[in-house]
Amino acid sequence: MTDFKRLLAALHRPRVEYIIIGGVAATVHGSSRLTQDVDVCYERTDANLDRVVRALRPLKPYLRGAPRGLPFEWSVATLRAGLNFTLTTTAGDIDLRGEVTGGGRYSDLFDHTIDVTLFGRRTRVLNLEWLIATKRAAGRPRDLEAIAELEALRHETGEARD
Amino acid sequence: MKTISHPVRLLQEARVRAALTQRALARRAGTTQSVVARIENGQTNPTVDTIERLLSAAGFTVAMELVPRVATDPIVEAFKRDIDRSLLRRNLEKTPDDRIESLQALARFAEEARRAGRAVRRTR
Numbered sequence: 001m002t003d004f005k006r007l008l009a010a011l012h013r014p015r016v017e018y019i020i021i022g023g024v025a026a027t028v029h030g031s032s033r034l035t036q037d038v039d040v041c042y043e044r045t046d047a048n049l050d051r052v053v054r055a056l057r058p059l060k061p062y063l064r065g066a067p068r069g070l071p072f073e074w075s076v077a078t079l080r081a082g083l084n085f086t087l088t089t090t091a092g093d094i095d096l097r098g099e100v101t102g103g104g105r106y107s108d109l110f111d112h113t114i115d116v117t118l119f120g121r122r123t124r125v126l127n128l129e130w131l132i133a134t135k136r137a138a139g140r141p142r143d144l145e146a147i148a149e150l151e152a153l154r155h156e157t158g159e160a161r162d
Numbered sequence: 163m164k165t166i167s168h169p170v171r172l173l174q175e176a177r178v179r180a181a182l183t184q185r186a187l188a189r190r191a192g193t194t195q196s197v198v199a200r201i202e203n204g205q206t207n208p209t210v211d212t213i214e215r216l217l218s219a220a221g222f223t224v225a226m227e228l229v230p231r232v233a234t235d236p237i238v239e240a241f242k243r244d245i246d247r248s249l250l251r252r253n254l255e256k257t258p259d260d261r262i263e264s265l266q267a268l269a270r271f272a273e274e275a276r277r278a279g280r281a282v283r284r285t286r
Contacts, residue, residue: 001269001270001272001273002269003266004262004265004266004269005262005263005266008262024262024265027261027262027264027265028258028261028262030250030253030254030261031250031253032246032249032250032253032264034265034268034269034272035265036269116258117258117259118258118259118262119259119262144235144237144238144241145241147235147238147241148238148239148240148241148242148245149241149245149250151238151242152242152245152247152250153250153254156247156250156251156254157254
């Protein structure tokens with residue numbers, strides 16, 4: 001089971017630059033749906049790659065679904081060589097996305113975030129409009145019900161477009 | 163963020179926020195009241211230059227961004243009819259921290275239900 005608070009605290013500690021997207025972002029916006037992992041878009045600068053590595057190292061990250069024993073090294077070099085990582089850790093599952101379908105990279109998403117205080121720390125969360133747009137762009141049938149709920153939330157919060 | 167998608171409404175919003183009458187705005191922009199009125203009434207289709215000039219006269223500038231077009235999806239609309247909005251309203255009354263705590267509690271419950279299901283299957 002994913003320990004959301006612990007994973008977010010791990011990212012906060014070395015001040016990783018990231019944006020919460022996906023199901024946890026939906027929860028922050030008021031969704032009542034259960035999500036299994038923390039989904040974030042992270043900045044790909046060298047300094048931030050180093051922060052990501054330091055943040056998650058104590059949680060022993062490993063490739064989710066991969067057989068144990070693969071030569072997987074949790075390092076800046078590994079992050080630099082890849083882009084999106086679906087990981088499992090001792091605090092649960094986390095998806096690290098260097099790029100988000102329909103949304104782009106961290107710098108593209110940055111202006112479409114809200115600043116939320118989560119467990120005492122300022123945290124960037126993708127705004128409702130862009131959360132819906134990225135879920136639509138992903139085109140996954142399982143997201144359709146989530147999109148319906150997010151659009152209902154947009155209506156409830158008065159963020160519906162004119 | 164509240165977005166006004168049509169230039170006509172954008173102009174009207176800018177003029178009202180600047181507390182200007184159509185005539186006052188027109189004077190500032192070097193045009194006539196009837197031009198402003200025709201635009202606001204949707205009787206004419208202004209160019210981007212005209213809209214920019216009028217918005218500037220009201221003390222605003224215009225920033226454009228690309229926003230993915232949101233098409234109505236019949237499946238999403240069907241799901242929407244079944245959404246329990248009272249649940250959403252209750253969530254919206256909570257703080258973001260409390261929303262995450264509720265998610266954690268739900269995850270704990272789901273985990274426990276899965277564990278119980280596995281235990282029952284083992285005893286069969």
